[in-house]
Amino acid sequence: MSKKSSLNLRKFYIGVDVGGTSIKFGVFDGSKKFIDKFSVVTQFREKNAEKAIVAEMLAAIENYCDNNKYGVTKSKIAGIGFAIPGPVVNNQVLRAVNINWKKKYDIVKETKKRFGSKVNVKVYNDANAAALGEYKETLKGKYKSICLMTLGTAVGIGIIINGKLIEGKSGVAGELSHLKVDFSEDALKCNCGNTGCLETVTGGRGIANVYNKMYNTNIAHDAQEVIRHAKEGDEKALVALEKSLDYLSMVISIIMLVYEPEIILIGGGVSNEGTFITDIIMKHLKEKVYITNTFPKIIIAKLKNQAGFYGAVSEL
Template sequence: MNLERKFYIGIDLGGTSVKVGICGEDGSLLAVYEGPTEAEKRAEGVLQNIELYVRELVSREGYSWNQIAGIGAGIPGFLDFQAGLVKASPNLGWRNVPVKEILEARLGKEVKIDNDANAAALGEVWSGAGAGISNVVCYTLGTGVGGGIIVKNNLCQGFNGMGGEIGHMNVVAENEAIACGCGKTGCLETVASATGMIYMAKEAVIRGEKTSLALIREISAKDVLDEAKAGDPVSVQIVDRAAKYLGKSMALLSIIVNPQRFVVGGGVAKAGSYLLDRIEGYYCEYALENARENVDIVPAILGNNAGVVGAAGLHLYE
């Protein structure tokens, strides 16, 4: 092994599991270790677990600790990324946790943090579907709607870390808007996330609408997407509504940051071209011609590894 090569550690911290990976300087994911978060142990116990997982991975793969140039962590919640502070993470039950300071003391390496959606976006730009493109907007469609905006190869974090909160763009028409978990109404997340789709499906069943979803005991977003593909009119309407507002949000972003590419990932995006084609149709309908010229909408390709790769890349993308 070339001991002069430098490597970066990425940490993708979730509510139930922690994924740790080693990346090369080209964004290649070389090795991964995954262990339980054990959130019930509170911040101190979780960060201790992370230290153990990082050291275990480096040791197991035979790397020298001196080869590790830096460590990055993608964390769900609201962060002060400059101070390295997790201000609030509802999924973990954390508030005002100085993650950077604690991990640097435990691991003896420079640590950078960002929210998990920004980290996933960086992963796709570094070595995924956005590789080689300097202006990209990434969507992560899962339990919520996460996002990351890269302009001229720089991550747009904003002055206090709220840059790229795409899921909370107020795009839903007032007569259709419902309350979001953030406390506002009309957020993209309420219609384009798995949670939003499930909510709309259950409401349709309760209203007694004629739909095959009524035969499913515990409706999932996958069920909604599968039934839409099979032609169920209620499911088609739900997916079309999500696509409409995703396309509208992209049209708005196209005249704010003017990206060359939109990358769409997350569990909901596994619907593939069925969803992406509809998003693109609405994007073209809403976007100004000059803003959409030579712009494409593509699926993410790193899957569940995007977050860990992007977290490692925090040291290379300022």
């Protein structure tokens, strides 16, 4: 951590990343330098989840303001950015089904009520915020067109082209994790209601799903397990992993031919195995697209589970 004296402690920014199990907060100084983090457990709510979750997030920030060693107080907070797991348009969350957030709710208004009208507030879809985080913090202007694929328990995809986040008319652009890629009759049901979405066959759960379905078993519990066995030379695990990453490379080939990004970043738990994963993805991508030599670079994302809150403050 940088020395306190080199920090800009006159004002602060807070980034908030809302996940299904925890809400992560990143604290940044007046120059957007990361200084601290904390988290709270995401409570599952039956009713009015949106209202309860927003109140809980704001209360957690207030509590932090009452007790921290950097001099962060409510009046010194210049901006708060939120990353939410659902479609967001014009700073408004439309819904976030994984946390039972069912209707539009004005986070900006609620935040200004508690932190004053001058506080700057931005709201993003979490995959998009993570892409912004890597774009600004890790790549630092080296590339203008990027795509981040977060292969966690869920799969999140954020696309930035020529420096601009691709959101679409209702915040769904880039949500290729819900593109149907498995057309078999027994394709698995996805959280979105469809069957055979990319998310059901790749990422933390999906890789295990492919293994279990392929060998008619239920022994694979998560992707890490399958990947570890594949790496150790287990042929069955390798075949399942290749099939899963083949689905993923199909979606990457679509992104490549529509947007031609310079670089694809792979994040989430699956990315822990580094080039073992990216080499397989690249091999399958090259099987699918012959017409161009301008393949994107495929690298491992750096910010891990902090990408969301980095991105949430990046445009404040």
